[in-house]
Every structure is written in structure tokens, then in C-alpha cells.
Amino acid sequence: MLPADVEALFTRQDGSYLCARWGRPIVPIVFGVEDATLSVIKGAFEALCALSGHKMAETDPELGANVMVFFFRDWAELRGVPDLDRLIEGLDPMIARLEATGANQYRVFRFDETGAIKAGFVFLRMDKAMAAQPAEELALSQVLQVMLLWSESAFASRSPLGRLEDGRVVLRPEIGGVLRAAYDPVMPPVARDPSHALRIAARAGLTGQA
Template sequence: MMTPEDIEALFTRADGSYVFARWGRPIAPIVFGVEDRTLSTVKGAFEAVMALSGHKMAETDPELGSNTMVFFLRDWDELAAVPDLDRLVEGLAPLLERLKSIEANQYRVFRFDEAGAIKACFIFIRMDDELSQLPAETLALSQVVQSVLLWSDLAFTKRSALGQLDDGRVVLRPEIAGLIRAAFDPVMPSFADDPSHALRLHARLSTQAPSQ
């Protein structure tokens, strides 16, 4: 099991601040730029993670229509041509210039409600040579896991949230799966900025059945 320090590190940002947020409303995803087969894979990943977390999915969000937009693209400039995206993502133009300058292949933008809970997420995936080598299932699961909570910007830089079974299948690491379940426990807050929150997450992990 992860220690409280391990959990705290997953939500401690590069500037040293502790920030945690989970979704405060059902997730209503929409996916752009993929074939139907990949679309089914991405939606399947959302369904699997929602089933794990106990959180809900919805066909539409009453305020935003879709509150989780996943864009697959080959070049960052493609996003500049998406109608009204600059109204949904503040500072889109300078963001795209920065992503191009560092040759990034993925980026996530979160929006939050008045209580600090996640209310929208925009997931941008540029299919460079590295990401194109990944199976669709692996890429989809990785992106969904990274958007279901507000993780630290350093959370998975040294070790992926995913692991590989003996038969070659890629799955969510058990400790990360347990942490997501704990984070969505109804008794836990939707937002926290005090490191003591990691102790509460650890306590919820301790109460989970070994078989989970």
C-alpha cells in the first residue's frame, strides 16, 4: 500500500503546493479526430474508470453539453481551426505556441466550479511517433486516468499510472486504482489544498477490501 507521503507527492505540484480536485458532476465525454473503432476504445476507457471510481457518466452536461472533450490531432495548429475553442480554453493561442516550442505531445486543461471541483476537461493529444506506437487501449486508459483527478504536474513523470500483466495486457496499477476509489468516496471532499488531505486518502485506502 502507498504511504501518506506517496499520496501527498501525487498531488504536490512543482511549486510545492498541494492541490487536489475530483469531478463534481457526471462526466459527459466527446471525442474528436478518431475512427469509430478508436472512439469505442476511448469511451470504453471512460466507462471502466467510472465503474472503478463509482462516479457517473452522462450523455450530456446541462451547462456545457459535453464537459470532457478529447482531441486527437497530428499538429498543434489544428486546434486553432476548431470553432469557438478559444472561447472554451482561455489563452489558447499562446498555449499552442508554447506546446509547439516544447514539442509536447499531450496537454490537459481543467475548469472548476465554485467549490473547486472539476467541471470540465479538455484533453489534447498530438499523435507523434512516440504516441503512435502505443496501443489505442493503453493511450485511452492513460488519458482518462490523468483526467479523472487533478494530479500533480509531476505525478507520473517517473512512473506511469499503468502497469503490464504477465500476459502483456496493460492495466491500471492497483495502488492508483485504489487511490481513485478513495478519492471518490462520498465522505471525501471534492477539493483540498492542505496536505493533511493525503492522510485522509490513506485512511480510506486502509479500509478498502484486499480483493478490490
């Protein structure tokens, strides 16, 4: 992976660069899964927070839980979730758009006054493709995508995951390096200049720079 590849991970569809990380401890809550899957998802949050050096907490003073992960069979089910329309602006048009495109996942973020992430909402429609994924693989991929504000197409052509010889699914080393570098305390919580990608690449050991 080269610096240009890192830049592409955070380049939006309109050509602008934007990388944001969490500005507060993460407090996840998961809806629509059995206890066994719940423990796998929470384990993925714990693993990636440990990797990045970020913290988790029992409660968020403003929101209670600040990461909400929803598993469901049909987008229309979201219309019946109490108060979700108060958390997600434009919920009905969003659902209609996702139904029309046949999407099986979507993420919505909210930001604090500095632009750092303060809340994330992950919606997963369990179609055949989604349901075929092992729980560990699905959890690691989805938690990674809520840890940073990646571009819409960051992992469209290649999964961020790899598989070890013993069959375990892990983050690709270069993606783990990007995540860890983005959470380095000397790095800004929000960056809009592409030069930020050069700093990420250097700290992740993806260039010859010191």
C-alpha cells in the same frame, strides 16, 4: 506506496497541495479518431467511472459535453477548431508554448464555484511516441489523468499502468486505490491541505491506519 507518495501525486510545482475530483457526471466527446478507437476511449471512461463510483451522463446541462478529447498531428490544427478559443482562454499563447517545448499532450480544466472539476480538455499530438502506444494503454492513461487533478509530474517517473500476465493493461492497484478513495463520498471534492493525502492513503489501504 506510502502516504508521502500519495501527497506527491497532488503537490504542484509551486509546492502547494491540490486534489480535485469531478463535481458532476462526466460526458465525454472525442475528436480525430476512428470509431474503433472511439469505443476504446469511451470504454476507459466507463471502466474508471465504475471503479471510482462516479457517474457518466448523456449530456451536461451547461456544456453539452464536459470532457473534450482532441487527437491531432500538429498543434497548429487547434487554431482551426471552431469556437475553441471561446472555451480555452489564451489559446494562441498556449499553442505557441506547446509547440516550442515539443509537447505531445496537455490538459486544461475548468472548475465550479466549489473548486470541483466541471470540464476537462485533453489535447494529444500524435507524434511517434504517442502513436506507438496501443489504443487501450493510451486511453486508460489519458482518462485516468482527467478523472482527478493530479500534479504536473505525478506520472513523470513511473506509469500509472501495469500489465497482467495475460498481457492486459490495467491500472496499478495502488493508483486505482487512490482514485477510488478520492471519490469516496465522505472525502471532500476539493482539498488543499496535505493531510488529505493521509486520508486517501488510509482509505486506499496504503498505510496501517484504520
